Amino acid sequence: MTATEARPDRSPEFGGNEIGRDRRRKEDARLITGRTRWTDNITLPGMLHLAMVRSPFAHARITGVETAAAKDSVGVVAVLTGADFDESLGVCINAWPITPDQKAPTHPPVATDRISFAGEIVAVVAARSAAEARDAADLVEVEYDELPAVVDLEEAVKDEVLAHPDLGTNKSALWVFDSAQAGTGGNVDEAIAAARDGGIVLERTYRQQRLIPAFMEPRSVVVDPTGEQITVWSATQIPHILRFALAATTGVPESKIRVIAPDVGGGFGGKLQQTPEEMLAFAVARRLGKPVKFTETRSESLMSAHHGRDQIQKLTLAATKDGRVTGLKVELTANLGAYVALVGGGVPVLGAFMFNAIYKFPAYQFNCQTVLTNTTWTDAYRGAGRPEATYAIERLMDELAAEVGVDPLEVRERNWITHEEFPFTTVAGLEYDSGNYEAATARAKEMFRYDELRAEQQARRASGDPVQLGIGVSTFTEMCGLAPSRVLGSLDYGAGGWEHAEIRMLPTGKVEVVTGASAHGQGHETAFSQIVADRLGVPFEDVEILHGDTMVAAKGLDTYGSRSLVVGGEAVVRAADKVLEKARPIAAHLLEASVDDLEFKDGRFGVRGTDQGIGLTEVAAAAFAAHNLPDGVEANLDSEATYDPVNFNFPHGTHLCAVEVDTETGETRMRKYVACDDIGVIINPLIVSGQVHGGLVQGIAQALWEEAVYDDTGTLVTGSFVDYLLPTAADTISFDIDHTTSPATTNSLGTKGVGEAGTIASTPAVVNAVVDALRPYGVHDVRMPCTPERVWRAIREGGAGGDTTGAAAPHFDASTGMEGTVDRTDGSSPEGGDQ
């Protein structure tokens, strides 16, 4: 299948051979045998179970809550409504107010008088078992006065129906970047005006549909208030941020709170949140003095855990007649849902820096209006702002190529930054440190057999084949490794972007590494062990990675934004280097040599020019015994480091996708997918392959299958895995992936992030392929997800295939005689639908 490349650079000065090796994962021994510690596995003596009562209405006033029957139910300990809690319940915070005048409604964990989205919590039941809690929750009678709900994003902007009447508007914040004002480029309106006179102006509107992260492990939280510290286990990506938020909003001292993220079953941004359920479990446990557990059902997860994407992108691209871009103007409307979430408006704002992608645009303007609606709140989902931006520009570059009449790769080449031009400061103000778009593209074309597939496409077009071949291109880049703290500060984010590591050299020769990153499937235990094994010259097996517990890893900023390796890994490297600095004088003392005569190689301090030496682990044992140390030296080698990145880093790659589109049925089938990513130096190619494959499928799923759909009243139609179309093994294909290597210059390992790359790149590659297949039919856009119906309509009716209404993917065929789900928007009978 794919060719392989030579192992990336080792660390010759350390003699290591772990970096670049496809080590099998340490984590797997537990996970493949069921020896796991998911939060929901935890059972404590006297533990009570919680169930939530949730609003079925998207916007309503609560006029009464009757809890007597529930309280009287067998096994019930407490039934609590909003009125039963005081301010010690805390609130859900927004850490990134994107403008000083941002409008953000207060987000209480439980609603007291008004409901803002369907799924919002109205009451909580605590009972002896989960089943008893659920039974009792069904007995809670809530009376609602339904209010008009604003669900549609375009309607919300008009401010005719308000999601939060008290705010007076649905518009939360307007965030603007203008290259002329920032001094990073020219005036975009002038560029567009100039292009209207003899150049090319493309005006397009793209819809980023709403997606649901849909991590496989439903969220779960256990809170134990017995003992001096309150211990919180949560299926979260962010134990440290959660601890901070709990302390900051409940009044409980931070030192009294311990948060543990045990085994966490995926996140993809969906567990980057301070949730109402965590806040309520914390409050109920404190109130009852007993451990409590809440585990959501999948249906609860889909309706109440945050969603992602959901933007309308109005784009104006100016170019010369030969396809050189002269300016890009972006007018973005972003749906926040009912509340401004933890990152909130910061998600679309992250995209501001990525619309110019790998290209040299002379002028650029980005306007982002965030909008509140009566829908589930939105926040980070794999890529967070960058997939949306990449989709827009990569779709536009294909449109430009069609307008100019050249190959899509040709128009990209006319605009991209060439490899001689790095470091390159972009029109959005970022400095790209390294990259080689030519090399990645050349390799991808070779793997794809690009020219052969283009020839096949021509032949099918010429013969009028009902199954057309489409070829899609995506030459993406992204900014990852969140983030330089000073940059975050300049953007008004509420925290920094550093990461912390500690290394403890144990007297038995084992090495404990503590990281503030918090893995939930990424394989940190394996990859970080490889880094430390090389750096310290100790066996891979002797390194233990500890994480995800604020009592063990006291300092950290957790895992998101492809930051763990490039920020957290660099902190590990620096802590390891400090271990060696501490060991060196002890080694010199024990060897009766001068510090200057020592060299460290393969885990051993040797005296230059002699065969004398001592192993690092022997030095650690000697430090522990402390019988014979130089004066004034600590009796251990333990070290810690906090690393604040000086810049983001910029993975890039060329993805090529071939699809076969049946023009008679509208069905799209994946034929071939090639990804050549440049993610700098690779620590573990096996783990990288997994990150790429999984990322690809999430991005492809946005292009072809997934969409969170609401009906007009704000009920989530795709409220179970029956209706929210997660791809299966049968929907997907095997991928051909490879890498080119331009090491990052801003960290000592030369690494770049990889967690989000596949998702960011693949969505436009697939839609470009679908549109490419249909260009002879006059189609220049198909709205996502490119369902068979939409493709079919696009061919026959023009346009982008229309809106999604009612059921996104009716799962009962009317021809089977089964009633059900043809169109639930207006309550019409299935007979009324056209299948």
Added chain:
Amino acid sequence: MTRINVTVDGMKVADDVEPRMLLVHYLRERLGKTGTVVGCDTSNCGACTVHLDGQSVKSCNVLAVQADGHEVTTVEGLAQDGHLHRVQEAFRECHGLQCGFCTPGMIMASVDLLGRNPHPSEEEIREGLEGNLCRCTGYHNIVRAVQFASGHLAAAVTAGGGATEEVAQA
């Protein structure tokens, strides 16, 4: 309450259960078999897949009382005498898991698939695992793992990142 007698991972157990109790809840809450997990409430995800008398079933779709008099094998009972099952080995070898939450169900479904069809094609593997959802791997390396377990791959993964070599069919 109804009395049930079940053999789970080779151990004979007898319990009184509510008739409405699902097998997966019985395994997790009563027997502590937390290796088997719950991922959805519509029997779509397959994370709870176990074997009932050697056939894979979604244990969220079986009542505990239906297991009365039968034999249940979970992911925790797959390894024998300290040796991993070849499908467990294959998932590790081929990086067929990331967060690991779908893995118990995916492994149990794969064991059943290979039991019914020892030499499946890629398409047969993909169709055979259609009832199990994974959000991390994109299925690529899960397919490789099943191929590896079936003896159809010599070296699972090489340094290029997921590259594989097909070997002649056994």
